[in-house]
Amino acid sequence: MLLTSAPTASADYVRDQQWVLDVFAMKDTWAETQGEGVTVAVVDSGVDATHPDLAGQVLAGKDFTGGGNAHEDKMGHGTVMASIIAGHGHGPGNASGMMGLAPKAKILPLRAIRTEKDPMHDETWAAAVRYAVDQGAKVINMSFGNDGGKTLSDGRAAIAYAQAHDVVVVAAAGNDGSIAVDEPAALPGVVAVGAVDKSGNRWDGSNTGKGLTLMAPGVEILGADTTRSQQYSLSRGTSDAAAFVSATAALVRSKYPELTAGQVINRLVKSASFLGHKGLKAPDEEYGYGIIRPRQAVTMDIPVGPKKNPLGQLTVATPPSSEASEKTAPATQTSFRSLVVLGGGIAAVMVVGVIAWVVTRSRRSAGSGPGSGAGTPPHSYGYPPHPSAGYQYYPNTPPQQGYTPGQAPQHPNPYAQRPPHQGQ
Template identity: 70%
Template sequence: MSFKRVWSATGVVALTGALLLTTASTASADYVRDQQWALNAFAADDVWAESQGQGVTVAVVDSGVDASHPDLSGQVLAGKDFTGGGNAREDLVGHGTKMASIIAGHGHGSGNDSGVVGLAPKAKILPLRTLQTRNDKNLEETWGPAVRYAVDQGAKVINLSFGSDGGSKTTSDGREAIAYAQAHDVVVVAAAGNEGIGSVIEPAALPGVVSVGAVDEKANLWTDSNTGKGLTLTAPGVEIVGANSTMSNGYGESSGTSEATAYASAAAALVRSKYPDLSAGQVINRLIKTATFAHHKGLKAPDEEYGYGIVRPYSALTMDIPAGSKKNPLGQLQSSSVSSQSSKGTDSSTQAKKKKKSSSGSLLLIGGIAAVVVIGAIAFVVIRSRRNGGSGGPGSGGGSPQHPTYPSAQQPYPNSAPNQGYSTPPGQFPQPPNSYSQQPPHQGQ
């Protein structure tokens, strides 16, 4: 997989194949709080009355997270550096710190009235450092192990604000890692890409991954947000203020699907916190069922520009939605090695015992030359099975190479009040004509 830096006309920098990096202007602490328009759009106070993400760990696979930033103090776990040495709790790029602050920042100062507040301010951040500078390559043999480590450390949501270069496919290291996460009931969220093309980049486009595009304050799609088949959700990603220790005062403003991904990860953390018994698939289902097209009329989900719609955390937390199947409605990557690891050898050893019992029975019924023939046949089958990776097909890595498939027969969207979701209660926040507060999109077949 190759890597290159791409500069867009809007000033957004995308280190494709690594992080979806953005240029950022400096912002003051007061400006930070005043300009967090997404919190108003989400009706954050109402959201936090339902859930703040407590008890949930979100892994941020990125450039590290500055644990010393005042808006993240106490939120950042030890994590791990996968770059061959260093500290996951420091960030020389600023990207990982910003993602962490969007997810779980808590502000600072008197009453925490200054700085960044994340959408899930009581979630914990597990920093997993997979590159140190903007020039480093974010290789799958680096971020793949980081994803596996996140699963083993108990992360319930994994944020991947990066993507492959110009349509490159995710190789076995990355696919196996994501399959491992899905097999262990983890919500994986990834950025759709900042190229403004009609194709969602990988790993966001892989089956079962929640791929996220960006919208602005008026709920319109961001110009450079990738679209196309495989887009799951959209979220605020334009002129987003966040913590950035590379800036002189610790803050910056930028736009991108990275920021949108962080908001979607935070929404997943909120749901996992309030409904701990729901599977990852059921959490994703709630996010899908409660998303909105806002003022965009006549669209049917999944739409290639908005996916199932703009994420609405309040609705995801409060609407009456049957739990339904535990399976991921977006599909799931399959891997023979993941299956054997997730079952700790139980299935394979059970099958081996059945084979042994069956073979023993056959050997008791025959003798002499016939026994030799049976043994030879069994050996041939076993050897051939092993060469095929135990999955009945060639090669390793498993999974289907196509884009994720959307559920074909979901339940209808439940009825909801017109002002449920993004809008705040009357009198608290004036509703602009393009408010996010609309009915959920109806389901396309």
């Protein structure tokens, strides 16, 4: 079986929301590796290391926004990404709470933005990327995009620097539903990630087009989120999908430490599958090389392949110094509102027992095309406002009403199918 076909029952309502663990057969995968010895840098809004599901996993990191603390996360987005990658649960046997795909990987939090209203400058996140490389990170997760704009010289130089130092760089493709992958995901050598739903179908908000590399789950994704009174949230978007790919890269790097970044990417690509989507030829503009399969990525007999990155290499003649990269960039550069991929840019508060979804599909207020329009409130691009009242705290919650992961699926589970890998 590629993946298990049905979720198992659990007394923990938070763990029950993690349908991804079941369809990816993560218990079997963790018997092979749990990401030990690998550091994943999360260039984001910071990571709250106080969440019990991340205790001991988060390194000191660095704040690039101006003298702050990398462990402060006012938005919650960076903490969600970190938990998808390296959450380890809590309680007896870690049986409660959030589990990431690589629970023994370390998280290097690199704060490049404070609030959703702040601009996300290329110079700022570029300095974070270079710092991640210098600190020994082997995977860099960038769950943000620039809304169709081009990456400036600082950003390009930083990514080139990472690639030249054997680092796997993963970025979100974008949440506009556009036929164009956002940069920096679209840059040569970067693993550009789109989102699929539980049925293995492309989420309609996921960007498509040339340069798309892989697909990963990005709908109804649980994450640890200390900005919520319940400490967890559910979200959707390519942001979450990118974090799953970064976690899978960490698993591969842990299992095969001798492989280069290019050879790791080769395993991710060769182990992916189009699953039930017939007639596609890789790279497909909607599904890239297919949907990730973590277990296959660490167990399949795949030739090592060339050391170079199969997705190409970004080269820059004269990269800027780290000191120059830390300067504040002009406000006309990339805005963090383009971090639509921020927790998906579309998120919902998870109340264990009753889940309140707040789904926003609007584009940026200054944008154009379907779903756009002036006057869209700023929070539409990130997490919605906190609920006013009526929600209970985890873990003192009643049995969940409505969606129950333990129920039999109402349609054939595409993750349980066994088609041949397409487009190798």
